[in-house]
Amino acid sequence: MRLPIDARNRALRGRVRRHFEQHPRRGLLVAFEGPDGSGKTTQRKLFKTWLVAEGYDVVTTKWNSSDLIKPIIKGRKAARALSPEEFSLLHVADFRCRMDAEVLPALWEGKIVIADRFLFTGLARDAARGLEFDHVLKLYQPLVWPDMVFYFSVSPTTSRTRVAADRVPNFYEAGQDVTDIVDPVESYQRFITRVIREYDSLSNIFNFTTVDAEQGIAEQHQRLRELFREAERRPWSSWNVDAFAEWIATGLPA
């Protein structure tokens, strides 16, 4: 007997291609990326409200939110028990769970998925923790490329000022596991500088759409609407065939 997972299966890949070419309204994946304090969650909510008002079927997925893995990560973060490798792997597991249960099924049904952080968050943070970029990128395979990545760009100082205005950054958010700086705010400034450097590199490599997050809220939102209108007319990206083929082959109920 042949076990069902084989993303290279030709028939399965053909089924995926046909589905997306023939589906009357194809799914779209829109990722919101950026450091803490960049205002992306505010923009994500406004954007979703607008899309729903326009008649789109919209699903939201948030970083580190799967029912299965989130409790595992939460407990270890509270105990400050994670090495950079373990931190990375558990976030990959959370991401994979959400891809299989939320993102891929919704895209298959032609919905719009808004991801409040996507794999680029894992890449930026893990690289800032000293893990090799290629190693981390491979962990996320088979890759699913969003149709749009909105990168909310702010300076490290703006990010620190906005985050520290409300609360003290937590241990891992401040990168205290790798900076060895006792003061969380000072550690945050150091760590977020590294994270933003990684984000900027990712933005260049993967051609993110940069949104100047130091601008006003209404101005940013208007810009997102315009960018979305341009992007939704693009054809479906066949780069994502492997991920869908494996998801179907896995045979799990959505």
Add this chain to the structure above:
Amino acid sequence: MKRGRLIAIDGIDLRRVRTAAREAIHAIGASRAGVSHWDSSGVFHELALVRGVAAPRTLLVLYAADLAFRVRWEIAPAIAEGRTVVAAPYVATAMALGRAVGLPAPWMANLLRFAPRPTEARIAESDRASLTRAAGFVSVAYERWAEPAGVDSDALTREIARHLRPRRARR
């Protein structure tokens, strides 16, 4: 200081793997060796508290997260102290599951690349019928993926057994 030894014992049935580990420790001498058990980190114990399915790739990533914990706290320190550590199981069990379901070998090699190569690698033979009774990673894969996906447990066991081979030992 003399470098320690890592003995990897893998297998489908965790009870057989544990028995083999105890025998290995007995043969070496309990004062000079210790065992690194599967799920020392408690990841799978906590997973058992939550309902839900998981694809094989996700389960392998969780296996790697647990192994990363074991390498950091149990395996690497023992080797650095010149002791012998028996890893029960180690990487071969996870690799066998991955191969059995068709996951790409380069992806698995990258996933488990942090795991040091064992000095010696063994397989604990198991009887196929024990799969659904035995605790352990293969049983987790059965409960979380194979059963909900309608994959026959005997077929899965046979495939894993076919792919179960020890990771090449360090020369």
